[in-house]
Amino acid sequence: MPIRYLHVMVRVLDLPTSMAFYERLGLREIRRYESKEGRFTLVYMAAPGQDEVPIELTWNWDGDAALPSDSRHFGHLAFEVDDIYATCADLQTHGITINRPPRDGHMAFVRSPDNISIELLQKGAALPRREPWASMGNTGHW
Numbered sequence: 001m002p003i004r005y006l007h008v009m010v011r012v013l014d015l016p017t018s019m020a021f022y023e024r025l026g027l028r029e030i031r032r033y034e035s036k037e038g039r040f041t042l043v044y045m046a047a048p049g050q051d052e053v054p055i056e057l058t059w060n061w062d063g064d065a066a067l068p069s070d071s072r073h074f075g076h077l078a079f080e081v082d083d084i085y086a087t088c089a090d091l092q093t094h095g096i097t098i099n100r101p102p103r104d105g106h107m108a109f110v111r112s113p114d115n116i117s118i119e120l121l122q123k124g125a126a127l128p129r130r131e132p133w134a135s136m137g138n139t140g141h142w
Contacts, residue, residue, distance in 0.1 A: 007044065007056045008077060010116050015041060015059040017113045022055065024094055025079060025118070030054055047079070076109070076117035084108055084122040085130055099142035101133045109142030117142055 012018035019029065027045040031054075034041045039061040044054040055077065081087040084102040091110060092098055099117075100109035105127035108120045 005053065007054045009056040009058055010077075010112070010114060011064050012057045012059050012112075012114045013064065014113060015043065015057065018057055018059075019043060019045070021096070021112050022057070024091060024096065027055065076119045078119040078121060080121050080123045082123050083127070084120055085127060085133060087120055088133065097139050098136070099139050101136040101138070102127075103129070103134050103136065105129055105133075111140070111142070 022045050027047055029043055030046050030051050031044045032042065041059045041061070043057045043059070045057065046052075046054040084105065084107075088098050088102055088108050088110075096110055098108055099111055100107070102108040102120070102122070106122045110118045110120065112118060
């Protein structure tokens with residue numbers, strides 16, 4: 001039986017803040033659905049040219065008591081980037097903590113405003129080790 005991947009859904013507490021985080025990663029809103037009866041909004045965001053694999057941000061207007069305090073049980077989302085050092089520097093400049101720095105020139109982790117773990121992977125071969133990343137320690141959980 002054939003199967004086709006559609007999307008990943010993550011619950012968010014503050015829709016504008018969460019959207020700004022994913023926009024900083026390079027995603028953009030591709031569609032939106034609002035339900036007045038269900039009192040929720042779904043915002044689908046995708047990387048350019050990848051509309052077929054979006055992230056669905058689910059925002060419940062009246063809050064979400066089911067949102068866990070630590071989303072590590074979810075696993076993580078992974079994104080490939082052209083330059084992991086430049087990406088991490090840009091995120092850090094905009095107040096995003098680099099939880100696992102790209103010490104190896106290949107992999108880093110950050111957290112969304114809703115505590116979703118985001119893995120960033122260098123496109124192609126790992127970049128040569130570079131400071132300040134090579135000697136930077138982890139911050140919090142990733």
